[in-house]
Amino acid sequence: VPPKNLKIMNGIRNSVTLIGFLGQDAKIFQTASGKTVTNISIATNDSYRNKRGDRITTTEWHRCIAWGKLGEIMGDLCKKGKEVAVRGKLTYNSYEDKNGVQRTSPQVVVQEFVLLDRKKMEEAA
Template sequence: MNSLRNSVRLVGNLGMDPEVKVFDSNKKMVRLSIATNESYKNDKGEKITDTQWHNLIFWGTQAKLAEDLLKKGDEVAVEGKLANRNYTDKDGIKRYVSEVIVNEFLKVGVKG
């Protein structure tokens, strides 16, 4: 049950091509964004689609696979954990970021 304490599963479309960073230790990280959509009908019966954007972080083997296999627009399913961090930007303003650290992903809707 411990693995359920911080578990995130998302299915959506990628909003960018993989952004790859390689660190001094030769450790690879890939950053992506994913859009998830939720549709509902309002009081007037009109269909409303609410889009949420999420930041994804891939490390190691998953980063290499994401770099090789994924591109903007792809539909993917991801599983990972939620992580929050903060940093100070170049203007001295403290910024807060929530990210999904991806453990596994699956490219959805692939033909053949």
């Protein structure tokens, strides 16, 4: 028998939420058909203490892509160092590298985003 709280997750498929910092300004492109596409890279950090008690921080980089009007807005607002929250779906981009090796790269197709202002968040707390 599935747990009762499983009903809460019903209908949510392939959903990713990330909160992190932008590693560079958004890169905006136009496709051959004239659609706007914007790429951003988000860094998320995780910290823990090792056996000696030293704080260890690891950083993961996440490639994100936004299309159309959302991509245009993100292109204008997403600048290096800003904190951002994104929600979207995880996809995999296949490509051939310069040596002819087939590679697969994960990326988040952004459906929603929010720029976060740490100072305002701290003032509200």
